[in-house]
Amino acid sequence: MSAAEPQYTPLQQRTIGGHNLIGGLSRVYHCNFYNSYLQMTVLLTQGMGEHQPERLLTDSITVLVQLLKQRGYTVADLLQEFAYCGFGLLQSIDDKTWITPRSHYSEAICIHGKPSKSCYFTTGYLQGLMDKMVVETECKMLGASMDQFVVQDKALQLENYLQRDFELRLDIPKRFAFTGCQQFNTSVDEDQIITQLQTLPLYGKNAPEGNGLIEAFGAVLTNHFADYYNRISYETYSALRQIGIPEEDSKEMFIQAGHICAFNTFGRIMSSPEWYQLIAPMCSSREDWLHAMVAVINVLGWGIYRIEKIVAEKEFIVRVYNSYEGIGYRRIYPPAADRNISFLAMGATLGLIHLLWKVDIRDKPSLTQEFYVQQFNNPNNSYSVEQTHAIAAGDDYDRLVISKFY
Known part of the structure; x- marks a missing residue:
């Protein structure tokens, strides 16, 4: 963390200019239906040129978790925030094995297509937590009792894609402040x-008080990372255009x-x-x-x-x-x-x-x-x-x- 960068308090959400910030990163509420459809859309580009949608879905969150660690987050903070933001319960079995007894991306994501391993977000979150490559080895969608992830020995070298400064606008007009x-x-x-x-x-609660999910309005919500959505959407859109779609x-x-x-x-x-x-x-x-x-x-x-x-x-x-x-x-x-x-x-x-x-x-x-x-x-x-x-x-x-x- 640079001397100029502030220390961020985990789970302390503040709202500025319509953005809900946790750890200095914008968070946005979205439901399981949107998360499912967007992930499916990204995965449809598999095999199109050099685009690697599975790596995109995984590594895009790894970078943000690593950024939170640079801003002072501990492993305990990140585990608590995983549940608080509605992603589920993340628990370690040993030094190399993690499980999610409950998970947004394993229980609420399979709406389109056949069941398959789909916890790319959770895999990438763990990569940021451990600073090593992680693979999903067992999946509830495929009959396992819970999702399981194994930490590999391979270290990660990912570049922060938030390279440009752009400030929020604070002088926002009041309601109906337009002609007519x-x-x-x-x-x-x-x-x-x-x-x-x-x-x-x-918000979700960690065990033993809760299941790490945000169940409201008849849907399952996440308080998700806005930059994750932007990264996977715009990179996929660019890949589609490059191959002539x-x-x-x-x-x-x-x-x-x-x-x-x-x-x-x-x-x-x-x-x-x-x-x-x-x-x-x-x-x-x-x-x-x-x-x-x-x-x-x-x-x-x-x-x-x-x-x-x-x-x-x-x-x-x-x-x-x-x-x-x-x-x-x-x-x-x-x-x-x-x-x-x-x-x-x-x-x-x-x-x-x-x-x-x-x-x-x-x-x-x-x-x-x-x-x-x-x-x-x-x-x-x-x-x-x-x-x-x-x-x-x-x-x-x-x-x-x-x-x-x-």
Whole structure:
């Protein structure tokens, strides 16, 4: 740790500019459905050129764990944080053998495809913990009683990919501080929603008190590393483009992950007892539900979302200040030439509009995979999304325009 670098207190989360920081690294809440689909998307690139998706999924978290150790984290801190952030229980059997009796990536990840060893994240986390190569040797998905990992003798030499400085913006406009927003007439109190949600126990507990999972809103959540998502997404997108996959098709794979995230995470939040107890009483229209859900998003660490425009059933415009994708992109890469680059935000905002103006989540539909395919993801009564501004490309914020298909 350099003399200029501060000492970080493990598990001490602070929120700055819409980012939830632990150990100085941005953390974002995402559900098992998003984690599953995104990992599957990355793995689909196996055998494409020199791209190695399994190593990407593994080593991208190793670098971040090593960075935490440089900032003063101990092994005990990292084991506690693994559970606190919802990744499960990580325990050692001997000097070379580790197990996860409960694990997000073994129990909640196998939604698509056949069961297989899939704990790339856990493997990479252990690599950072031990500073050596680790392999997954047994998997609950394949019938083992628990996941098992073995530490190899081979040392690791990985480069920190967070090489660029890019600061969070702190002068974020207040709600409705845009031309034309004065017509928004809502009783939704964003500050109250944020205060209420911050009291919920959205963290996992280590053994023996807990199982290391965050089970809430009918899903299994993680308080994940934003830089991990950014690294695996943008490196995979770049690999797809390099082998000649059309730009639109390459982007759609990741936008779809955000769309699925909205359906499962936002849909379950807006169907939950917590929503109907704390938030729904503020809402009398679909527009109110939109305002309320944006308030919820502003607790997730994704940045600060601001509604710029609503023309019901026609057009919706959302700005995102300090979007975790935009900030993360600038900390890893030079400025982008492309503005349609915040894939999660694009898919999530599109999915949110679909939840309210395509299927109407207020009717409490059953959020099954069949319903997603038959209703939520068909072209009838659908919308499109375009990103006009991007932090990754040098703009002050991300700006997303969701428009009705005609």
